[in-house]
Amino acid sequence: MKKSLVALAVLAASGAAMAQSSVTLYGVIDVFVGSSSTQNKGNLPVASLRQTVETSGSVNGSRWGMKGAEDLGGGLKAIFDLQSGFSVDTGASGQGGLLFGRQSIVGLQGGFGKVVVGRAILPFYDNEGMNDSMLNGSLSAQSNVMRTANGFNTFYDANPAAGYVLRGNNTFRYDTPNLAGFVGAVSYTLDEKAATSLSTTAGIRVISTSLVYANGPVSGVLAYQTEKPVTSPGTATDRNFTRLSGQYDFGTIIAKAGYGHAGKVDYVDGASTNEYQIGLDFKVTDAFLLTGGVSQSKDKNLLASGDVKRTAFALGYKYTMSKRTFLYGGYEAGVGKKNNATAATPDAKQNIFAMGVQHRF
Template identity: 35%
Template sequence: MKTSVIAAAALLALSGMTHAQTSVSIYGIVDAGLVRESGGPDGNVTGLGGGVASGSRLGFRGKEDLGGGLSANFLLENGFNSDNGTLGQGGLLFGRQMYVGLSGNFGAVRMGRQYSPYYLALRDIADPFAAGLAGRAGNVMATNTRVNNMINYQTPKFGGFFADLAYGLGEIAGDAQKSRTIGAAIGYEQGPAAIKLAHHQLNNATATDRTKNTLLAARYKFSLAEGSIGYAVNKGLGAADSRDFILGVSVPFGPNRLLGSYIRHDDRTAMNRDAHQWAIGYFYGLSKRTDLYVAYARIGNDNGADFKVGNATDTGTGDKAFNLGVRHTF
C-alpha cells in the first residue's frame, strides 16, 4: 500500500512537471457579414459571407520547453465558413496552416503548410486591410498566401533586423525543381518603423517556366495615424509582366479604426490591362474581442482587365463590393 502511494505521488509530480513545461492553447475567429457585390457579368449578388474581415478559424498552438533554451512548437489551424459550416481552403482539415518545428537562440525552423514570407510582408506591412474586407490588396496584387511542404527558417532579431527563408518541395519524381517554391524576406522592425523586402518564386510542373514576385513594403506609425506603402515587380508565366503600387492608411479612434488604400496595377505587356482600386473601411470595437465592420471597394479595369472585389475568403464576382458584419476572436 505504501509503495502504491509513493508511486502515485511520483506520477502526480511528474505530471505536474510535464504540464509546467508544455502549453497548448486553443484560439479562433468567427466572422460573418453581409456582402453586396455589383458590376459583374451576371448582375448584382447579395449574400452572407462566412469570413469577410478575417477567415473564420479554429486553431491549436503548442509549445514544449526542451531545456537549454530549445523549444518544440506546433500549430494546427482549421479554416471554416461560418455561413454554412463547411470547411475552407478547398475542404482541407487544417487548410490555413499546419506545422511543427523547433525554436531557440538560433531562431526558428518549421515544417509543413505555412504562410509565405512574401504574403506576410504584404499582409502585415503594406496592406492596411490585412488581407481582409473588400479593400484587400489581393484583389489586384499577387498574394502567394500559403506553401505546402515548406521548410521555413526565421532568424532572431538583431537590432531590429531579421530574415525569413522558405523552401517548398515540389515532390515530383525525377526533378526537384518541378513545382518547387523558393521564398525569402529581409526586414527591419523596431519602434514605429517597419520595412521588408520579400521575394517569391514558383516553378511550374515542368520547371520550364516560373512566376516571380518581389515586394518592397514599408510602414510607419505616426502619432495620429499609420501609413504604409508597397511596390511589387511581377514576372509571370510566359510573357506576363506587371508592377503594383499600394498606398495605405490606418487611423485609430480609441478602439475603432478607419482604413483606406489605393492600389495601381500597371500591366507592362502589349495588352496593357491596367487596373486601380480604391477602398475604405471602418472597425467599431464593441470590446477587446468583438468588433463591427463596414467596407467598400471599387476597381477600375482597363483594356479588358478582369479584376474583382473579394474579401478574406471570397474572390468576388464584380468590380464593386460593400461589406457589413461582425467579428469575434477567442
C-alpha cells in the first residue's frame, strides 16, 4: 500500500512538472503559380525573360518549427524557437540549406521583457509589414523596389547583397515589455573576428533597433539598422537603414504609409536612397480583402552612369477559407529608370501575375 502511494505521488509530481512546460510543432506551407516578365533587369542590359513559375513563399516563407516554454516560477519562463525554412515547389531547404536557418534561439522571458541568443530575426525586419499592402508578400510594390524592404530585387544594382540583413548569426536580442502600447527592441550581432587573424573576413557586425506603437486603430514603427562587414580595422565602411511607417484602421479600410532611407548604399560613401510607400487594405467582407499599393525609391550617387528611380504598383486579394487556410493573388508592375538613360542603359521593367494558397498548422 505504501509503495502504491509513493508511486502515485511520483506520477503526480511528474505530471505537475510536465504541465509547467510545453512544446509546439507548427508550420506554414505557402506556394503560388504565376507568370513573370523581366526586361533588361540589373545594372547591365540583359536579354528579356518571360517565364511561368511555381514558387514557394510569396506571402510568408514556407517553414516548420518547434517552440516551447518552461515555467520557472515567479513569472519567469525559459523559451526556445527552432525554425526551418523550405521550398514547397522543390522540397529543398531554405536559407542556404541551414537546418534552422529561419531562426534558432533560446532565452528568458518575464516582467522585464525577453532576452534571446542565437540566430535571431532582427528588430528592423520584424515590423516591416506594418506599412505594406499586398499582405507584405513578394507581390507588394515595396518588396520589389525599396532597399528598406525584404526582397529588394536589385533593379539597376549589380550587388546581389543590396538588401539589408534580415537575420543575424551569433545575435543577442532584447525586447521590452509592452508599456502603454510601446514595445522596443535592440539586437547586436557579433562578427566573431579572431584576434589572431585581423586581415581575414570573419562576418558582419549588425546593430538593429525598433520602437513600435500599437494601441487602438493607430500603429507605427521607427526602426534603424547599421551593418559593418569585418575585414581589417578601418578598411570597411558601414551602411545603414532607417524606416518610419504606420497605419490607421478605419474599420472597413486600413490606410498605410511609410518612408525609408538607406545610407552608404552597397558600402559606397556618399551613396544614398530615399523611398516611399502608400497602400490600402479594403475589407469587402469578413472573408474577402482587396489590397494595393504604390512605392517609389531613388538612388543617388551610386552609379557613375547616373541616378536611378524605381517605381512599382500592385493590386491583389486575399480570400480566407478558414482560420488556417487562405487563397491569394495579385499583379505587380515595376520600372527602374536612369536619369540619363541611353540605348545602352535602357529602363529595367518587371511585371508579375500570380495566384497562391497558404495553409498553417
